[in-house]
Each structure stands twice: as structure tokens, then as C-alpha cells.
Amino acid sequence: DAKTTQPNSMESNEEEPVHLPCNHSTISGTDYIHWYRQLPSQGPEYVIHGLTSNVNNRMASLAIAEDRKSSTLILHRATLRDAAVYYCILLTGTASKLTFGTGTRLQVTL
Amino acid sequence: KAGVTQTPRYLIKTRGQQVTLSCSPISGHRSVSWYQQTPGQGLQFLFEYFSETQRNKGNFPGRFSGRQFSNSRSEMNVSTLELGDSALYLCASSLAGRTEAFFGQGTRLTVV
Numbered sequence: 001d002a003k004t005t006q007p008n009s010m011e012s013n014e015e016e017p018v019h020l021p022c023n024h025s026t027i028s029g030t031d032y033i034h035w036y037r038q039l040p041s042q043g044p045e046y047v048i049h050g051l052t053s054n055v056n057n058r059m060a061s062l063a064i065a066e067d068r069k070s071s072t073l074i075l076h077r078a079t080l081r082d083a084a085v086y087y088c089i090l091l092t093g094t095a096s097k098l099t100f101g102t103g104t105r106l107q108v109t110l
Numbered sequence: 111k112a113g114v115t116q117t118p119r120y121l122i123k124t125r126g127q128q129v130t131l132s133c134s135p136i137s138g139h140r141s142v143s144w145y146q147q148t149p150g151q152g153l154q155f156l157f158e159y160f161s162e163t164q165r166n167k168g169n170f171p172g173r174f175s176g177r178q179f180s181n182s183r184s185e186m187n188v189s190t191l192e193l194g195d196s197a198l199y200l201c202a203s204s205l206a207g208r209t210e211a212f213f214g215q216g217t218r219l220t221v222v
Contacts, residue, residue: 032209043114043200043213044153087153091209096141097166098202098211100153 004088009105012078020073020104022088027068032091035062035073036098037084044087044100047073083108112136114214116201122220128189131217135182135203141165142184143211144176147198156199159184160206188219196221 005023012018024033034049048055048062050071055062061074075082087103115134123129135142143166144156155168159178176186182203188195198218202211 034209036211041215043202043216044211046210046212049209095166096143096158096204096209096211097155097168098143098145098153099155100145102152 004090004101006086006088006101006104008102009107011107011109012075014079014108014110015077018075018078018082018106018108020075020086020088020106021070022072023070024088024090025069027090028092030092033062033064033068033071034089034091034098035060036087036089036100037082038087038103039081039084044098047086049091078106078108080108080110082106114201114203114212116199116214116217118217119215120218120220122222123191124222125191125193127191128187129191129219130185130187131199131201131219133184133186133201133203133214135184135201136212138205139203139212140182140206141204142178142182143202143204144184144186145200145202146170147200147216148196153200156186191221193221195219 035047036044038044050062063072085103117132141160143158147153158166162178173189178184198216200216202213204211
């Protein structure tokens with residue numbers, strides 16, 4: 001599986017936008033970029049995924065670099081409930097095995 | 111729509127015993143995957159079942175096994191428990207052909 005690199009931790013103020021980066025320089029043409037998050041004492045939760053174009057859903061936006069070697073998960077207005085570990089994962093086609101790295105621990109403060 | 115249900119939520123077992131964990135996927139989901147989460151190793155893939163067949167397997171010893179029933183419910187079994195098997199065991203289900211996985215809250219296993 002191609003590897004992703006994320007910062008260990010980030011901080012944000014509540015109601016501010018948050019940009020969570022992910023580097024995946026060895027991504028292949030068939031790899032989808034998936035984001036999951038894990039809130040304290042919960043199982044991981046699917047956030048968003050994309051292949052080449054930027055994607056939006058009710059939870060977040062995913063901005064994918066033109067060369068696909070990096071991507072950014074954007075939370076438009078962080079709330080305290082967004083404090084979680086965010087994982088960026090590459091997945092080929094309809095494969096279902098998720099390879100979790102260490103993720104980015106997001107802290108949101110008032 | 112009910113989410114992924116895992117039972118029991120908490121379990122304490124003694125070294126050498128065996129344990130069975132259960133997972134009921136979201137209705138209509140035929141793929142069920144299992145993960146182990148520990149502070150040291152993070153989230154690691156155990157295995158995936160689809161239509162009662164193991165489709166993918168992680169790098170775990172043979173003491174870890176699973177199965178899936180015709181109603182898509184799945185069980186995982188760990189035999190000859192070791193202290194290092196203490197972990198949060200998570201189950202995830204997904205629709206055939208879709209990659210979004212939906213996780214349960216997990217079963218916290220403590221081996222003493």
C-alpha cells in the first residue's frame with residue numbers, strides 16, 4: 001500500500017477553518033484518497049474520499065493537488081466536536097483493507 | 111437505520127482462554143472487516159469477509175480467526191489469549207463495491 005505522511009498534531013480555534021494536510025508522493029493512478037476520523041472512545045468514522053477532483057460533502061471538503069501527491073482535508077468551521085484523530089488513507093479501487101497510519105490529532109479550543 | 115453493532119462492549123479474560131466477539135453489520139452490507147487497535151501498534155487490519163468468504167487477511171497469527179454467516183453477521187475468535195491481545199477490536203461493514211466503511215464502537219478486550 002502506498003504510504004501517507006501527516007503531521008502528528010494540529011490545533012485550531014473553534015469556528016475557524018482547519019486545513020489538514022496529507023502527503024502521498026507514491027500514489028498510483030488507481031489510488032483513491034480517503035479520510036477517516038476517530039473521536040475519543042469511538043470507532044473511526046468515514047469523512048470523505050476522492051480520486052482527482054476536489055470533493056465536498058456535509059462534513060468537509062477534500063482538495064487534491066493537481067499532481068495528486070498531496071491533499072488537504074478542510075473543515076470549514078471547526079467545533080469542539082471535531083477534536084479527533086484524522087487519518088488519510090490510500091485505497092485502490094474497491095479494495096476494502098484500510099491501512100491506518102498514525103494520523104493527525106486535531107485539538108480544537110474555544 | 112441501525113449502525114454496526116458489536117457485542118460485548120467490554121470483556122475481561124484470562125491468559126490461555128479463548129474469546130468470541132460478534133459484529134452485526136448495517137443491513138444490506140455484505141462486507142465485514144475486523145481491526146485491532148492498541149496504543150503501541152495503532153489500528154491494524156485483521157481480516158475481511160464478504161458473502162461468507164474470507165477475502166483478505168492481515169498479518170496476525172493463526173490464533174485469530176473469523177467467520178461470516180449467511181445474514182452477514184460476523185464473529186471473530188481469538189484462542190490461547192495472550193496479554194498482548196488486550197486491545198480494542200473494531201468491526202466495520204460496507205456495501206459491495208463501495209469503499210466507505212462504517213465502524214462499530216468496538217469491543218474492549220482485557221487479558222489478565
